[in-house]
Amino acid sequence: MMEPGLYHMLFIGAALFFIGIYGFLTRRNLITMLMSLELILNSVCLNFIAFNRYVWTDRATGPSMSAVPRI
Amino acid sequence: MVEEIGTTDKGELIINVGPQHPATHGVLHLVITLDGETVRKVEPHLGYIHRSIEKMSESLSYRQFIYATSRMDYLSAHINNHACAMAVEKGLQLEVPERAQVIRVLMGELTRIASHVLWWGAMAMDIGAFTPFFHAFREREMINDIMEESCGARLTMNYMVPGGVMYDIHPNFHRRVKEFIAQFKRKLPEYDELVTGNTIFRARTRGVGVLSKEDAISYGCSGPTGRASGVDCDIRKVQPYGIYDRLDFRQIIGKEGDTYSRYLVRMQEMRQSLHIIEQLIDNIPEGDFQAKTKAVLKVPKGEYYSRVETARGDFGVYLVSEGGLTPYRIKYRSPGFSNLSALDHTVRGQKIGDLVAIMGSFDLVIPDIDR
Amino acid sequence: MKGETIVFYLLAALTLVSAAMAVGTRRIFRSAVYLLSSLIGIAGLYFWMRFEFAAAVQIVVYAGGIAVLIIFSVFLTQRAGDDMPTPPMLRTIAAAGAALLGMGLVMLQLVAHPFPTPAVAEVDRSVSAIGRRMLATGDDGFALPFEVVSLLLLAAMIGCIVIAMRAKPNQP
Amino acid sequence: MQHMWNFAQLTDLIHGWLYETFPPAWALAFEMIIVGIAVIGLFAGLGLVLVLMERKVSAFMQIRLGPNRVGPKGLMQSLADTLKLLVKEGMTPDGVDRFLFNLAPFIAMIAAMLLMAPIAFAKDFQIWDLNIGVLYVTAISSLNVIAILMAGWSSNNKYSLLGAMRSGAQIVSYELSAGLSILTVVVLTGSLQISDIVTAQSNGWWIFKGHIPVLIAFVIYMIAVTAETNRAPFDMAEAESELTGGFHTEYSGMKFALFFLAEYINVFIVCAIGATLFLGGWMPLHIGEWTAFNGIMDWIPSSVWFFGKTFFLIFLMMWFRWTFPRLRIDQLLNLEWRYLLPIGMVNILLVTVIAILKWHF
Incomplete structure (x- = not known):
């Protein structure tokens, strides 16, 4: 196992995203579809934060940006 | 009858309150239909402690059957016994000595206070305040001690017998009652401070569970429950028995008919009862405490009815005699049963919390409903 | 291996496993609870990356707000105790295929793309x-x-x- | 004298020794274990003390003696109760969602435990002084509602479900008011960190320094947290005269004990946060330039100050509980949305103005 870094975070983000996609496609119930959407939104937020942490550390954009889809 | 567990077609929840539930103060079973928190319907299911007291009384002698009635409304045992004793006395055309009359009224009013005090604590507990319950028991304990000394029992006293009372009062009776009066007068303002004046309590009770005068009459509500709706139904005033016609006291009548006014009526009644006791305690006449009766009582053939005002309302004893050793038929009219019947009407559209408050304000004693 | 690394893998496992269970379980209430635990895993990852504010907000918003909202809507609209119907086999396979395909494509891109390392101080x-x-x-x-x-x-x-x-x- | 009570030296000593003796990873692990044991010990100890305190306070209010048989003056009563609950059979009714039913009390417990982390128990004695301390507390305490909802739903009992629904609505609403009143102090201090907030009160507690708005915030905070911890007069979730036991109707034995314990720990935590925010945490009471008085106050150890203030607030909450009747659910929500929240919002505007103009002392 490697030292966790950006790629690990992005992998988690992508996996969450596609788990969300899978749930969104298989479920036929509004509430469960909403839950899958939440997963997708969260994967996006996770990516924002990860990029802020590992790539563009000079600005606090990540938390601010991630606040927007959260609302 | 609705299915007892589950939901209705409209998505309303059906819940069993009881037979064992903290708010029913006994084994009353209510099947309530809920729309969210709002009560849509209440169906009382009775019979969990039916002991067939009426039937039992038919096989007991005229001295014995009185004791069974102590187990009905156990909080007004004295007053129940009084009604039965009066029915038998009517049949035998017995003249009850003055001393016995006074003792009966004294005991009855003490019982009424004890019952109302317990109700006060229990009602506060229903609404969620625990502390008043213990404060109420402090005063109730004093009354129970008085009862224990004179009658030999604390709850089911069985003190009234046809023709008077069973024993003479205890020598300490006078002093103890005086002490109680002083103590209770001191504590009543405290009760008001603790519960009556409380903003939350008022918010919980005002305008909740309104029972109009017409409904109260048509459901046969009596006692404080009926009087809070403005019904003029205090038997002590309407059809005075014993020495009540010679006493100075007021009939408390409320206006709004809501939970708060039922509460206030009982609080005022405690003061009136205290007033009655104060009038009598220094004026207990000397003389016999019991009229001379035969060892075996035989009530002449006929029908006799007596009614009294218990702590819960109009209690009636209908006695049919065929001239034998035991009553031919006995029918009790218990106030709790009629008061309970108004519950469904009163509670509809209110919240679950109100159901508990309203039930508390009706002051139901379940063995009184299920005889 | 450092303690931090173990914590990271634990959090990642929590997040992904409960996310998978959230979309996989047939009981809707459990699904909501799994979703919540996945989101809390993400909050843990934020903590791990020293983004405490984002983590706290994540918990406040999701545990305090959205999860309660979802659970309430489950209570109010669904027969929460019943199992949901299993989706038809074809749709499951199609959805899984689509998700796996997408995942593969993204991973290919991820591996191929070099991200710049930060030059400026945090x-x-x-x-x-x-x-x-x-x-x-x-x-x-x-x-x-x-x-x-x-x-x-x-x-x-x-x-x-x-x-x-x-x-x-x-x-x- | 006060150095004897200064935990900072003790913690520094342990910290230094661990890092000298072991590699950093192991040292960290050992520190975690020590902290974990300390938290669990504190947890159990606080639970016992608070339960006993509740029973004694209620007995005092209700003109009785309270527990007085087990141990001297009944001091061991709660220990005996715990033992009883431990050996009691934990029943699981039919038709429950077993997984969630068994999980719920642990969630409640873990949420309460996590809340211990940022609290400053004494001078320099804090498990985790993270820079968003107050927000962290708000965040984690919102996990509690999930445990209650889980317990209520999985019990397969309508009383539990109703209790859980009530509790959900209640906690979510009152969190807003609690958050707003916490924000007033945060605005005044300019930091979310607990240690900063405590330090800012070294020349006076916020409740004195912040004029009337902070006093209002304190009152709102006390009301809101009483509601958030589901205690009377806001104990709608349990409401034993209406819902028999609310969300924990079906729980027995140790699982019930965990809920019970979590409730008391939550009470402790919200009171500790209240004491930290408004009453200066472990800061002693100082009055202006009265050097002699301040000296005496300084002599009292900081942990005594902290626990004194916290237990005073806990006593206040118990006082509420044993005096007031319970509200109805609609009145409860009206109180929040019609009164507390608007007042809190206006209040925080006032506080912001005060903070900008530096009107506070």
Whole structure:
């Protein structure tokens, strides 16, 4: 196992995203579809934060940006 | 009858309150239909402690059957016994000595206070305040001690017998009652401070569970429950028995008919009862405490009815005699049963919390409903 | 291996496993609980990356708000105890295929793409810095999105009030 | 004298020794274990003390003696109760969602435990002084509602479900008010960090320094947290005269004990946060330039100050509980949305003005 870094975070983000996609496609119930959407939104937020942490550390954009889809 | 567990077609929840539930103060079973928190319907299911007291009384002698009635409304045992004793006395055309009359009224009013005090604590507990319950028991304990000394029992006293009372009062009776009066007068303002004046309590009770005068009459509500709706139904005033016609006291009548006014009526009644006791305690006449009766009582053939005002309302004893050793038929009219019947009407559209408050304000004693 | 690394893998496992269970389980209430635990795993990852504010907000918003909202809507609209019907086999396979395909493509891109390593020292990520940024009107300020979101929320709020108002006259 | 009570030296000593003796990873692990044991010990100890305190306070209010048989003056009563609950059979009714039913009390417990982390128990004695301390507390305490909802739903009992629904609505609403009143102090201090907030009160507690708005915030905070911890007069979730036991109707034995314990720990935590925010945490009471008085106050150890203030607030909450009747659910929500929240919002505007103009002392 490697030292966790950006790629690990992005992998988690992508996996969450596609788990969300899978749930969104298989479920036929509004509430469960909403839950899958939440997963997708969260994967996006996770990516924002990860990029802020590992790539563009000079600005606090990540938390601010991630606040927007959260609302 | 609705299915007892589950939901209705409209998505309303059906819940069993009881037979064992903290708010029913006994084994009353209510099947309530809920729309969210709002009560849509209440169906009382009775019979969990039916002991067939009426039937039992038919096989007991005229001295014995009185004791069974102590187990009905156990909080007004004295007053129940009084009604039965009066029915038998009517049949035998017995003249009850003055001393016995006074003792009966004294005991009855003490019982009424004890019952109302317990109700006060229990009602506060229903609404969620625990502390008043213990404060109420402090005063109730004093009354129970008085009862224990004179009658030999604390709850089911069985003190009234046809023709008077069973024993003479205890020598300490006078002093103890005086002490109680002083103590209770001191504590009543405290009760008001603790519960009556409380903003939350008022918010919980005002305008909740309104029972109009017409409904109260048509459901046969009596006692404080009926009087809070403005019904003029205090038997002590309407059809005075014993020495009540010679006493100075007021009939408390409320206006709004809501939970708060039922509460206030009982609080005022405690003061009136205290007033009655104060009038009598220094004026207990000397003389016999019991009229001379035969060892075996035989009530002449006929029908006799007596009614009294218990702590819960109009209690009636209908006695049919065929001239034998035991009553031919006995029918009790218990106030709790009629008061309970108004519950469904009163509670509809209110919240679950109100159901508990309203039930508390009706002051139901379940063995009184299920005889 | 350092303690931090273990914590990271634990958090990642929590997040992904509970996310998978959230979309896989057939009981809707459990699904909501798994979703919540996945989101809390993400909050843990934020903590791990030292973004405490984002983590706390994540927990506040999701545990305190959205999860409760979802659970309430489950209570109010669903027969929460019943199992949901299993989706048809074909759809499951199709969805799984699509997800796996997408995942593969993204992973290919990820591996191929080199990300620049940070040259500049880390900036202040404290709450006050985020607050300043949220209300800054300059080049990288977030005042505009912030206001747009407020407008959206206002619209949603008015919509809620309107919906709630309409039920009034019918009530007894 | 006060150095004897200064935990900072003790913690520094342990910290230094661990890092000298072991590699950093192991040292960290050992520190975690020590902290974990300390938290669990504190947890159990606080639970016992608070339960006993509740029973004694209620007995005092209700003109009785309270527990007085087990141990001297009944001091061991709660220990005996715990033992009883431990050996009691934990029943699981039919038709419950076993997984969630068994998980719920642990969630409640873990949420309460996590809340211990940022609290400053004494001078320099804090498990985790993270820079968003107050927000962290708000965040984690919102996990509690999930445990209650889980317990209520999985019990397969309508009383539990109703209790859980009530509790959900209640906690979510009152969190807003609690958050707003916490924010007033945060605005005044300019930091979310607990240690900063405590340090800012070294020349006076916020409740004195912040004029009337902070006093209002304190009152709102006390009301809101009483509601958030589901205690009377806001104990709608349990409401034993209406819902028999609310969300924990079906729980027995140790699982019930965990809920019970979590409730008391939550009470402790919200009171500790209240004491930290408004009453200066472990800061002693100082009055202006009265050097002699301040000296005496300084002599009292900081942990005594902290626990004194916290237990005073806990006593206040118990006082509420044993005096007031319970509200109805609609009145409860009205109180929040019609009164507390608007007042809190106006209040925080006032506080912001005070903070900007530096009107506070």
